[in-house]
Amino acid sequence: MIRTLLGSAALAVLVTVAPHVAQAQSISGPYLAARQAAIENDFEAAARYYTEALSRAPGNPALMEAVISTQLALGRVDRALPIAKLIESRDLRSQTAHMAVIADLLAREEYDTFLARDVEQLGIGPLVDGLLVAWAKIGAGDAEGGLADFDTISEERGLRGFALYHKAMALAGLGDFEAAEALFEAEAGPLQQTRRGAMARAEVLSQLGRNEDAIASLQAAFGSSTDPELSAMELALEAGEVLTFTHITSPRDGAAEVFYSLAGALRQDAGADYTLLYGRVARHLRPDHIDALLLNADLLEELEQFGLANAAYKQVPADHPAFHAAELGRAAALRESGKPEAAIEVLEQLAKRFGDLSIVHSTLGDVLRQQDRFEEAVESYNKAIDLLGEGERGSWFLHYARAISLERLKDWPRAEADFRKALELNPGQPQVLNYLGYSLVEKQIKLDEALEMIEEAVTASPDSGYIVDSLGWVLYRLGRYDEAVEHMERAVELMPVDPVVNDHLGDVYWAVGREREARFQWMRALSFVDPSEVDGEADPDRMRRKLDIGLDRVLDEEGAEPLKVADEDG
Incomplete structure (x- = not known):
């Protein structure tokens, strides 16, 4: 098991520094701030605070290790190097320190100096060291x-x-x-x-x-x-x-490839923060390694450092063949950082330049749909489907996504046709089966077919709260209240704080005569409603009305069919 490097460094700092905090109050503030920043993967803040703490406690090995780690995570080998050299001069073992020194030697193509090092004492790891030695020998003329x-x-x-x-x-x-x-x-x-x-x-x-x-x-x-x-x-x-x-x-490119290829392998087992160090060194050794740049940006996204990810993506030259991939990544980073309109602007510009790429239009459609701009989303999906062609991988999802947008636009005939096309292209797909089945239930049409679809979806995804909720809800709509209870309770177990699922369980409890439990579930559901989601599926006003007068009278007010009579035993 490989521990993430920053996590290990933070732990080392805690062990080394914490006992002395009482005697060295001057470092407690920046140290604690650095530790919190490291936990949040805020490398800029962590580097700043660790450096400040180190300035107040010079020579602390754990703090030196932490400074090197955060500076390497930011791609700043030059800032990590002086401390790394100091660590080595004191005969201390530090993987990150050795990584910084080796990166500097290979970047300056000082192959003989690198080969003269004792890799047993001053190496990074057996595989990395072995590959780097081989490339260094080639660089040295052997x-x-x-x-x-x-x-x-x-x-x-x-x-x-x-x-x-x-x-x-x-x-x-x-x-x-x-x-x-x-x-x-x-x-x-x-x-x-x-x-x-x-x-x-x-x-x-x-x-x-x-x-x-x-x-x-x-x-x-x-x-x-x-x-x-x-x-x-x-x-x-x-x-x-x-x-x-x-x-x-050049051999220097070969050394960069070592770090890049190892970063690709580490992604399977190591943390993103640890893997990032290898990607950063690859770019230090070869600044034009665009694949390493894209990898680093992706890792930063994974670490929720969207500002750094956006900055990395922007470094890909506009004339590089991978520019479209970088812009797609940048749009994702902007969207995840709460800037959907900026993401849409990036994608719209990308669509003008790469109008023949289906993925550009489909990605734009996804962001527009998430912003409830359904008409524009449908237009983007139309273009994506036309470009991708029938039967291509992923085409089912385009029909599914367009169907969702059409359903929200209340164009049910076209939406249903797209849902069924998605199922034709990808039979048994649980998301599609669930959405189509649930929509049929809500429209009170084709309920038997809807039940079959949702049962098939549950079989495929038994731990999906949304899908299990749909099964309970269609049984409720069919008047099979007793059967609905078990599935709705399971859905709440899977999604305990979802307002819609809790609201549904309350309705099912009421239908079987468990009125006190029903009111409890409606209160729970109301507590989970996000006030910012004004157009969400959860309806807080309806929940309050049910708490005031009960579900039967609410249905009567709405002109809906009444529930079947049920006693306390169902």
Whole structure:
């Protein structure tokens, strides 16, 4: 198990500093502020406060470690370096300190100095150190030794894929495209599981004059999925152009690739804050590593540092093939940070420039729908569906999302047609079954079919509170109150603070004669209503009316059919 680095650093600071807080009140304020900022992944504030605490308690190893970690998380190797060197000068072991020093040495291409270090004492980790040593040997002029090191690493259990990926990149970087392709062909699976690996092989094949094979390899890796970067590559290959091998242009690029490829692997097991350190070092070593930049931005989003994520996305040049991906990410970061109108503006501009990309229109449709701008959302979904075509992956969701917008616009015939089209494209999809079934229930039409749909949805997603609620509600609508109770109670267990689900349980309790429990549930539901959601599904005025006069009289006031008579035993 890998602990997140900032979490570990914060813990170390707590253990080291806390006993002395009483004697050193001057550091308690900035230390506690730094600790809270670190918990919230607010790297800017954490770096500032940890630095202030360190200035008041110079030489504290845990504080030094924390400063380095936060500065690396911000991509500021230059600010982490002086403290990292100080730690090493005191013969202290610190993974982050060694990472900062190594990043600086490799960025300045001081390969001999790096190779002279004792990696056992001053390394980052066995795999990272081994790969970096191999690249450093190539940088120092010992290509044979570096390639041999990759072979040695490949013999270790679980490391073959990493080692041979880097060996293939090194061979191509050295201009030995024949040997690189031999590796790609022999180890086709592991070496092409990543986007960069597949694109690197296409460049290698093109260098060998095998453009048709390059196109075939891209299609095998990505299928019919495409984007501006892949499209540009395929068009160049079809035109007979010889692609330059861009993935590795120097041993320094190779070192950057080590950190980037390790960051990709760490995402499966480590925390986003720890993984971010590797992505940041990759960018320090290779500032034009756009894939690393996008990875860092995505990690920052995951850490809810939307301002930093937005700033990272904005660094992708407008003329880069990945610009559309960066802008999509920036729109997501803006939306998550509570700036939906700014996100819409970004997407609208993107739609003007990349009007032939379905994902741009579908993403714009999603944001517009979330802002209740349903007519505009439908227009965006129309464009996305037209561009994507029938039967393509994800097309079911476009019909589903458009159906939701049409339903909210009260255009039920078109909405129902889209819901059913989504089910045709993705049979048994629980979200669609639930939404369509629930809508039919609310409209009091096709109730038997609605029940079948929702029962199928519950079977597929038994732990979804929304779907279980729908099953209880359709049974209630059918007058099968006793059966509804169990499902509505289960829905409340799954979603205990949802106002609509609690309100529904109250109605079901009332229907079976459990009036006191019904009133309790309506009170609970009312306490969970968000006042800011004025157009939400929960109706607080109706809840209050039911508390005042009971459900029977409310239904009578609404002109609805009365409930069936039920006693205390149902």
